[in-house]
Amino acid sequence: MEPFIEMRGIHKVYPDGTVALRGVDFRLYRGEIVGLLGENGAGKTTLMKILSGLLPPTQGEIRLEGRSVRFRNPSDALRAGIGMVHQIFTLVPPYTALENILLGQEGSALWLRKEQARPRVERLLEEVGLSIPLDVPVELLPIGVQQRVEILKVLYRGTRVLILDEPTSALTPLEVDELFKFMRRLKEDGRSIVFITHKLREVLEICDRIVVLRNGLVTGEVQADKATPELLAERMVGHAVVPRVSRSPRPPGEPILVVRDLEVMGDLGVPAVRGVSFEVRAGEIFGIAGVEGNGQSELAQALGGLRPIRRGEILLDGKPLPPLAPIEAYRQGISHIPEDRLRFGLALHFDVAENSILSRQWEALFLRGWGRLDWPRILAFAAELVQRFQVLTPGVRATARHLSGGNQQKLVVGRELSKEPRLILAVHPTRGLDVASTAYIRELLIRMRDQGKAVLLISADLDEILELSDRIAVMYEGKFLGVGPAEAFSRTEIGMLMGGILPQEQR
Ligand SMILES: Nc1ncnc2c1ncn2[C@@H]1O[C@H](COP(=O)(O)OP(=O)(O)OP(=O)(O)O)[C@@H](O)[C@H]1O
Numbered sequence: 001m002e003p004f005i006e007m008r009g010i011h012k013v014y015p016d017g018t019v020a021l022r023g024v025d026f027r028l029y030r031g032e033i034v035g036l037l038g039e040n041g042a043g044k045t046t047l048m049k050i051l052s053g054l055l056p057p058t059q060g061e062i063r064l065e066g067r068s069v070r071f072r073n074p075s076d077a078l079r080a081g082i083g084m085v086h087q088i089f090t091l092v093p094p095y096t097a098l099e100n101i102l103l104g105q106e107g108s109a110l111w112l113r114k115e116q117a118r119p120r121v122e123r124l125l126e127e128v129g130l131s132i133p134l135d136v137p138v139e140l141l142p143i144g145v146q147q148r149v150e151i152l153k154v155l156y157r158g159t160r161v162l163i164l165d166e167p168t169s170a171l172t173p174l175e176v177d178e179l180f181k182f183m184r185r186l187k188e189d190g191r192s193i194v195f196i197t198h199k200l201r202e203v204l205e206i207c208d209r210i211v212v213l214r215n216g217l218v219t220g221e222v223q224a225d226k227a228t229p230e231l232l233a234e235r236m237v238g239h240a241v242v243p244r245v246s247r248s249p250r251p252p253g254e255p256i257l258v259v260r261d262l263e264v265m266g267d268l269g270v271p272a273v274r275g276v277s278f279e280v281r282a283g284e285i286f287g288i289a290g291v292e293g294n295g296q297s298e299l300a301q302a303l304g305g306l307r308p309i310r311r312g313e314i315l316l317d318g319k320p321l322p323p324l325a326p327i328e329a330y331r332q333g334i335s336h337i338p339e340d341r342l343r344f345g346l347a348l349h350f351d352v353a354e355n356s357i358l359s360r361q362w363e364a365l366f367l368r369g370w371g372r373l374d375w376p377r378i379l380a381f382a383a384e385l386v387q388r389f390q391v392l393t394p395g396v397r398a399t400a401r402h403l404s405g406g407n408q409q410k411l412v413v414g415r416e417l418s419k420e421p422r423l424i425l426a427v428h429p430t431r432g433l434d435v436a437s438t439a440y441i442r443e444l445l446i447r448m449r450d451q452g453k454a455v456l457l458i459s460a461d462l463d464e465i466l467e468l469s470d471r472i473a474v475m476y477e478g479k480f481l482g483v484g485p486a487e488a489f490s491r492t493e494i495g496m497l498m499g500g501i502l503p504q505e506q507r
């Protein structure tokens with residue numbers, strides 16, 4: 001059978017000299033789901049950006065049904081039926097979901113077409129089994145829902161090849177199931193999907209074939225039913241990996257963070273956090289599990305000084321945290337790995353060195369004389385950080401925007417964990433990280449805990465919560481449904497609480 005798409009001998013050298021791909025062959029047949037795996041910076045996104053017309057290859061050829069094609073831009077690729085949903089969102093924040101879906105289509109003015117197009121969009125939503133509030137500005141939607149808008153936007157163009165770049169990293173287990181169902185439906189329909197993820201379990205579940213990239217080369221290609229997690233991990237990193245972190249029991253110390261009866265408003269004008277009280281002690285990891293959109297983001301933002309509080313108080317080491325003062329929160333000893341690294345974690349147009357001291361630029365350590373930054377010192381600091389956290393970058397003066405998604409995350413995590421904080425606020429800390437980096441970051445969080453720091457972990461990844469937490473709370477509709485020592489919960493129990501279902505007997 002002839003492949004629907006064939007990429008041959010693809011090379012990509014970025015303008016700054018970075019060699020991202022060094023001769024990649026890639027085929028895609030009709031009605032198949034291909035998983036694309038590889039470590040952070042392996043070249044997955046680059047390869048798919050080339051297929052979707054966003055980047056020209058430096059060398060190599062793309063064939064569509066046997067004929068050589070050249071895409072000058074994404075519209076060319078879309079016309080050929082190839083659409084990509086990006087790792088970094090491309091939505092226009094103040095526009096509604098419906099407007100975003102229609103944006104970029106040729107024809108009459110968007111505002112005129114809007115109402116005509118609505119029934120078609122609604123039908124498509126039903127067909128693919130996704131639900132999206134169409135008339136809310138997308139900036140007010142949780143990341144998981146924004147992701148759906150991105151997918152719908154591409155499908156609305158009638159794509160035959162759908163490229164999904166880490167679509168699940170922001171989704172809850174339930175949403176992932178939904179997405180998979182819908183991917184299977186597209187496949188039955190004869191459409192093809194390229195699925196990029198770092199979660200081996202997911203590739204094994206949904207894909208027909210798996211392609212592994214390492215350092216710009218294909219290092220493995222297997223039928224999914226013949227693959228094992230070990231084999232895939234080995235192909236990805238070049239040697240066997242056993243990513244297991246261990247946590248030994250440890251008596252917690254004094255409370256570092258105390259939150260009392262906290263109420264925080266959401267963007268839609270209703271309370272998102274509705275009277276939550278808890279404390280995080282020195283030397284403990286307190287994990288908050290929950291389906292995204294149940295107030296976790298707002299809670300984290302309030303703690304990090306990014307969102308006003310409506311009621312209640314936040315005490316750090318017994319002192320009230322001044323509201324809406326992120327820098328003050330930093331000064332008082334909070335490290336914050338924010339949920340949305342692109343909005344709150346990095347200054348994308350700044351370079352790696354600048355980003356590595358962001359929020360610390362007032363520290364004497366980085367100053368020379370009156371308010372002058374000590375650049376030699378900053379550069380040396382950044383170089384060390386990059387090395388320690390294995391941030392793949394051409395250098396510390398490279399622009400943060402040019403790093404791969406996972407490497408941007410490593411930069412944020414590295415910066416936040418290299419401070420000497422009292423409290424670490426870790427929100428989805430390993431989202432978008434490859435297997436090895438995930439293990440490394442988790443280990444670091446445990447090490448921080450062992451050094452007596454307080455860690456507040458907010459994660460939609462149940463495995464992460466279970467692996468790291470000493471105590472667990474499940475957040476549902478702005479409240480804690482269950483709080484207790486990690487041993488007190490089974491996986492299923494947490495899963496049920498996440499869905500708002502209380503266990504029969506009262507704990
Ligand atoms: N615009 C750019 N300019 C320069 N280098 C880039 C640019 N985009 C990506 N790179 C580099 O190309 C390499 C491959 O990056 P790519 O984004 O394709 O990786 P990836 O496999 O998608 O990684 P991740 O899992 O972290 O998303 C990396 O070394 C990255 O730093």
Ligand SMILES: [Mg+2]
Nearest residue numbers: 045087404405
């Ligand atoms: Mg990528």
